[in-house]
Amino acid sequence: MMNNNFEMEETGIRCDFCPWEDKSVKQADYVNWINKPCPKCGANLMTQTDYENHLNLMMAFEIMRNLTPAQMDELIKKHNPEDLIQLMGKEQYDMLMSADADSKVSLKIDTHEKIAFIDIEIEKDGQPTEN
Ligand SMILES: [Zn+2]
Numbered sequence: 244m245m246n247n248n249f250e251m252e253e254t255g256i257r258c259d260f261c262p263w264e265d266k267s268v269k270q271a272d273y274v275n276w277i278n279k280p281c282p283k284c285g286a287n288l289m290t291q292t293d294y295e296n297h298l299n300l301m302m303a304f305e306i307m308r309n310l311t312p313a314q315m316d317e318l319i320k321k322h323n324p325e326d327l328i329q330l331m332g333k334e335q336y337d338m339l340m341s342a343d344a345d346s347k348v349s350l351k352i353d354t355h356e357k358i359a360f361i362d363i364e365i366e367k368d369g370q371p372t373e374n
Pocket of ligand 1: 281284285
């Protein structure tokens with residue numbers, strides 16, 4: 244299963260209503276984007292809720308990153324598979340559970356309005372694994 248070598252990738256900021264995005268925006272600066280309009284279509288780029296979802300996710304991430312491998316195993320044993328399957332779908336869940344310590348696991352998570360799981364990619368030895 245997973246090890247605890249987590250990294251949070253900087254993905255910039257994007258509009259949910261048009262193709263506008265700015266990949267240079269850092270997560271540390273998200274606070275300055277709350278309720279800012281999209282330069283292209285004027286939609287709200289980040290609501291207060293979006294920002295709070297982001298903070299919650301960052302906090303969960305920090306907690307997981309600081310777990311020892313033994314604590315991580317314990318957490319994995321205690322999780323309710325049904326909850327995760329409902330969140331990410333059976334196929335993606337099976338992929339996640341099949342990842343070993345040498346794999347690089349990439350999760351895409353959307354924090355717009357609610358925290359939603361988007362996609363999972365697992366690489367081993369630099370190659371995407373067959374699903
Ligand atoms: Zn827009």
